[in-house]
Amino acid sequence: MSARDTSPAHGSAWRQLRGLTSARIALGHAGTSLPTGAQLDFQFAHAQARDAVHLPFEPGALAERLAARQRETLSVHSSASDRHIYLQRPDLGRRLSTASAGQLREWGQAHPQGFDLALVVADGLSSLAVQRHSLPMLERIDELAAAEGWSLAPVVLVQQGRVAVADEVAELLGARMVVILIGERPGLSSPDSLGLYFTFAPRVGLNDAARNCISNVRLEGMSYAMAAYKLLYLMREACRRQLSGVNLKDEAPVRSLDTADQGRGNFLLGAPMP
Numbered sequence: 001m002s003a004r005d006t007s008p009a010h011g012s013a014w015r016q017l018r019g020l021t022s023a024r025i026a027l028g029h030a031g032t033s034l035p036t037g038a039q040l041d042f043q044f045a046h047a048q049a050r051d052a053v054h055l056p057f058e059p060g061a062l063a064e065r066l067a068a069r070q071r072e073t074l075s076v077h078s079s080a081s082d083r084h085i086y087l088q089r090p091d092l093g094r095r096l097s098t099a100s101a102g103q104l105r106e107w108g109q110a111h112p113q114g115f116d117l118a119l120v121v122a123d124g125l126s127s128l129a130v131q132r133h134s135l136p137m138l139e140r141i142d143e144l145a146a147a148e149g150w151s152l153a154p155v156v157l158v159q160q161g162r163v164a165v166a167d168e169v170a171e172l173l174g175a176r177m178v179v180i181l182i183g184e185r186p187g188l189s190s191p192d193s194l195g196l197y198f199t200f201a202p203r204v205g206l207n208d209a210a211r212n213c214i215s216n217v218r219l220e221g222m223s224y225a226m227a228a229y230k231l232l233y234l235m236r237e238a239c240r241r242q243l244s245g246v247n248l249k250d251e252a253p254v255r256s257l258d259t260a261d262q263g264r265g266n267f268l269l270g271a272p273m274p
Helices: 015-020 036-054 059-067 083-088 098-110 127-148 165-173 224-241
Strands: 073-077 115-122 155-159 175-183 194-200 211-217
Touching (some): 036 127, 059 073, 059 155, 098 165, 127 175, 127 194, 165 194, 194 224
Parallel strands (some): 115 155
């Protein structure tokens, strides 16, 4: 008799579904408990999520990689002085420190013409997501902005930042639109999920109803190309309708790459969708 035959663990009739999702389904059981393997996998995923929250953000490394692509950056800090305070005081992560606000105010005053689009990168709750996905996502957004003829502010890198800090950044720089790339709260199967939050006419005091969110940008989730496609649709519509948030729905046509290649060229940079 084999060891498998004597094991107290039992499989699940849904096991074949596990090949279709990273969700924790069809784990089997050993009596009324999880099998040892499933329990160890859960503990490992939980450790990855905790590590993602506490992994330090290194804006200098990202700034160097952007500089190599001729992209200027500004490094600032929120009012949360360290990670411990950041996790306990979400409100402090939504505003810049006094010194950082002064730095951006001076920059904005030196460029009174303003900008069409400001891009912000913040660690959020997963700097792992920022390290893995922000650079390729920024490159795609830059391409879209160039194709649309939009002027770009320097990329602003915010340590200990939350979503709303982008509104203050954009207001100080005089940008009419802002997109923040931020690490999302880690899940037990997605410690590196990047979120994109877009706001038209940003200013301090806006709430989440004024923003549009594109979530789960990562290799196992939404692709960079699809995220850029959805973001371009939202920005074009925001410019046309002069708004963003709950009144601006993501109604971008769902198109495949095969369909896009049929005489349309690059579907990300093509003419506005009807």
